Amino acid sequence: xxxxxxxGATSAIAQDLAKLFAEAGDSICLVARSESKxxxxxxxxxxxxxxxxxxxxxxxxxxDRHQSxxxxxxxxxxxxxxxxxxxxxxxxxxxxxQSLDMTxxxxxxNALTTISLLTHLANYFEEKQRGSIVVISSVAGDxxxxxxxxxxxxxxxxxxxxxxxxxxxxxxGVNVVTVKPGFVxxxxxxxxxxxxxxxxxxxxxxxINNAIxxxxxxxxxxxxxxxxxxxxxxxxxxxxxxxxx
Amino acid sequence: MTNRSYQSWxxxxxxxxxxxxxxxxxxxxxxxxxxxxxxxxxxxxRSYGDVCLNDGGIVIDCRGLDHFIEFDAEHGVLxxxxxxxxxEILHFAVPKGxxxxxxxxxxxVTVGGAIANDVHGKNHHKAGTFGRHVSRFELLRSDGSRRIxxxxxxxxxxxxxxxxxxxxxxxxxxxxxxxxxxxALIDQEVIRYSNLAEFFEIARAxxxxxxxxxxxxxxxxxxxxxxxxxxxxxxxSDTVQNSAVRQPKFNLTVPVxxxxxxxxxxxxxxxxxxxxxxxxxxxxxGQVHYxxxxxxxxxxxxxxxxxxxxxxxxxxxxxxxxxMEDAMREILERISRAGLGSxxxxxxxxxxxxxxxxxxxxxPGATLALDFPNYGQKTLDLLDQLxxxxxxxxxxxxxxxxxxMSSEDFQLxxxxxxxxxxxxxxxxxxxxxxxxxxxx
Numbered sequence: 001x002x003x004x005x006x007x008g009a010t011s012a013i014a015q016d017l018a019k020l021f022a023e024a025g026d027s028i029c030l031v032a033r034s035e036s037k038x039x040x041x042x043x044x045x046x047x048x049x050x051x052x053x054x055x056x057x058x059x060x061x062x063x064d065r066h067q068s069x070x071x072x073x074x075x076x077x078x079x080x081x082x083x084x085x086x087x088x089x090x091x092x093x094x095x096x097x098q099s100l101d102m103t104x105x106x107x108x109x110n111a112l113t114t115i116s117l118l119t120h121l122a123n124y125f126e127e128k129q130r131g132s133i134v135v136i137s138s139v140a141g142d143x144x145x146x147x148x149x150x151x152x153x154x155x156x157x158x159x160x161x162x163x164x165x166x167x168x169x170x171x172x173g174v175n176v177v178t179v180k181p182g183f184v185x186x187x188x189x190x191x192x193x194x195x196x197x198x199x200x201x202x203x204x205x206x207x208i209n210n211a212i213x214x215x216x217x218x219x220x221x222x223x224x225x226x227x228x229x230x231x232x233x234x235x236x237x238x239x240x241x242x243x244x245x
Numbered sequence: 246m247t248n249r250s251y252q253s254w255x256x257x258x259x260x261x262x263x264x265x266x267x268x269x270x271x272x273x274x275x276x277x278x279x280x281x282x283x284x285x286x287x288x289x290x291r292s293y294g295d296v297c298l299n300d301g302g303i304v305i306d307c308r309g310l311d312h313f314i315e316f317d318a319e320h321g322v323l324x325x326x327x328x329x330x331x332x333e334i335l336h337f338a339v340p341k342g343x344x345x346x347x348x349x350x351x352x353x354v355t356v357g358g359a360i361a362n363d364v365h366g367k368n369h370h371k372a373g374t375f376g377r378h379v380s381r382f383e384l385l386r387s388d389g390s391r392r393i394x395x396x397x398x399x400x401x402x403x404x405x406x407x408x409x410x411x412x413x414x415x416x417x418x419x420x421x422x423x424x425x426x427x428x429a430l431i432d433q434e435v436i437r438y439s440n441l442a443e444f445f446e447i448a449r450a451x452x453x454x455x456x457x458x459x460x461x462x463x464x465x466x467x468x469x470x471x472x473x474x475x476x477x478x479x480x481x482s483d484t485v486q487n488s489a490v491r492q493p494k495f496n497l498t499v500p501v502x503x504x505x506x507x508x509x510x511x512x513x514x515x516x517x518x519x520x521x522x523x524x525x526x527x528x529x530x531g532q533v534h535y536x537x538x539x540x541x542x543x544x545x546x547x548x549x550x551x552x553x554x555x556x557x558x559x560x561x562x563x564x565x566x567x568x569m570e571d572a573m574r575e576i577l578e579r580i581s582r583a584g585l586g587s588x589x590x591x592x593x594x595x596x597x598x599x600x601x602x603x604x605x606x607x608x609p610g611a612t613l614a615l616d617f618p619n620y621g622q623k624t625l626d627l628l629d630q631l632x633x634x635x636x637x638x639x640x641x642x643x644x645x646x647x648x649x650m651s652s653e654d655f656q657l658x659x660x661x662x663x664x665x666x667x668x669x670x671x672x673x674x675x676x677x678x679x680x681x682x683x684x685x
Contacts, residue, residue, distance in 0.1 A: 037269055187309075
């Protein structure tokens with residue numbers, strides 16, 4: 001029975017992943033801001049087969065609580081095998097361009113809070129010598145684009161942090177999975193018109209689950225984003241800077 | 246924002262409406278900055294016609310209300326949010342020995358949609374409609390009020406909401422009673438019969454001993470063979486006789502929508518004849534998984550696309566017992582003469598179990614359901630002809646399948662419609678409701 005911590009548990013992708021974990025019989029600890037939503041999720045996951053469900057309410061910006069939330073999760077689950085970090089926001093790029101405060105706040109939510117949580121979790125897993133750390137980054141972190149480079153820069157920071165962490169923890173037998181979703185139809189992207197490249201959070205969750213089971217390092221979800229990003233990354237800067245992406 | 250993914254199953258009419266999501270039962274309705282526009286709860290979009298559409302307004306997508314809340318494993322009572330689909334319930338409940346008390350012919354509908362359309366299935370003669378097995382639910386109105394509705398509490402709201410086409414408010418969660426089963430299998434018998442008279446004979450003889458009965462008919466057969474088809478009856482298996490019966494994999498789909506319908510006179514004739522003749526023997530018995538038994542069309546995901554971009558019309562009428570045989574004959578004759586018809590035409594006897602719903606569709610008698618490619622006026626003319634027969638015997642047309650019945654017919658078929666207006670949420674409206682309540 002796997003012991004699983006999910007941070008940002010009310011996000012659409014995390015919810016669909018949690019369903020899969022529950023069906024597999026995991027013991028689960030959920031962390032999110034809203035107590036009422038956590039309680040809805042806890043009832044649901046217990047019925048879907050989770051061995052146990054504990055919840056902790058926290059705003060990720062409360063850095064001084066990160067260590068204690070991780071400690072309580074370890075205590076309530078009696079150890080940790082898997083952690084999924086899924087919290088995040090989609091910044092309003094145009095507004096960020098007019099406000100450093102907003103840019104800093106978005107960078108904190110999408111990068112620094114994740115880095116803080118990972119700092120505590122990495123030490124736990126390194127000592128334990130096994131387990132998996134799974135973080136939802138984004139294809140947006142692969143290359144800066146004018147339409148969302150604040151988000152992209154934050155996710156890019158997370159991606160590079162994870163690269164280094166994977167390198168450090170490999171010798172301890174800890175697997176680090178960087179998940180890079182493309183367009184996913186979730187409340188975070190509610191305002192976007194949806195086209196053929198969009199995937200459901202359910203589909204994306206299945207792909208992430210497979211990546212966890214397969215001990216993957218980098219998971220583009222759905223898979224075709226690996227090739228889309230390969231093309232986008234290979235466009236020379238002289239040309240790229242003239243595109244309106 | 247207009248969204249092409251929020252349309253109806255039959256693809257007609259195509260409307261321009263904004264979609265918003267309700268993902269948490271504890272949230273208030275997403276009506277900010279809506280300029281007083283009307284809204285309509287939307288489930289999984291499997292209604293055929295325009296009961297799930299709100300042209301020029303807003304639809305509130307409730308599919309995100311997909312959490313289970315409570316399960317009483319002793320009595321088979323499940324409480325879940327209204328966006329949970331029947332497929333998710335079966336996935337959850339069948340391994341625990343429970344099945345839906347009533348299921349329609351697709352498992353891709355939400356609980357909220359099943360209540361709002363008070364759906365029925367192959368066991369109507371035994372179990373009545375879906376609404377009979379809903380013990381209570383929460384109704385969230387645009388004024389922010391929340392009511393728990395049951396047969397004893399807020400009774401009028403309970404009755405107006407079951408079969409209420411989503412007009413009374415948003416159902417956030419519901420409690421439904423399941424029925425016990427010993428396996429995921431059905432003991433099925435398929436009987437080949439040669440005309441309408443035989444159908445009624447077999448159906449009457451079967452309704453006592455078989456929980457599920459339905460007939461597929463060859464809608465193009467004429468004369469002595471009018472109404473011929475395959476009568477399918479079954480019960481939940483008590484013992485698994487054939488362990489090789491497995492759950493089939495759903496892996497077929499219609500990937501693209503062709504510009505024209507693939508259903509025409511030639512393919513119809515071919516399909517109907519081949520299907521009728523696929524069984525040489527008079528009767529075949531066997532065990533089948535519940536999925537092909539209840540949901541044969543679900544195996545072809547997005548089968549609606551075969552009708553092309555113009556969409557299709559589904560027609561379902563209920564005919565009262567006293568006149569059902571003659572009226573059914575007349576309807577089938579009109580269809581077969583027109584040479585229009587579908588590859589899945591179903592005929593069934595309804596029982597007399599009353600529904601709590603004010604606008605519930607079924608009535609004791611017989612029901613026929615089939616779809617027609619949209620050939621424009623030609624198809625509409627035939628449907629008007631079928632309406633004539635239905636009207637003349639005091640029958641009804643099913644709102645959740647309809648996109649074109651006249652307001653006169655609706656108001657005649659559903660005498661309670663004015664009473665219903667007292668319970669409609671002032672902010673809620675639908676394309677269907679505006680159409681059938683329009684002054685003529």
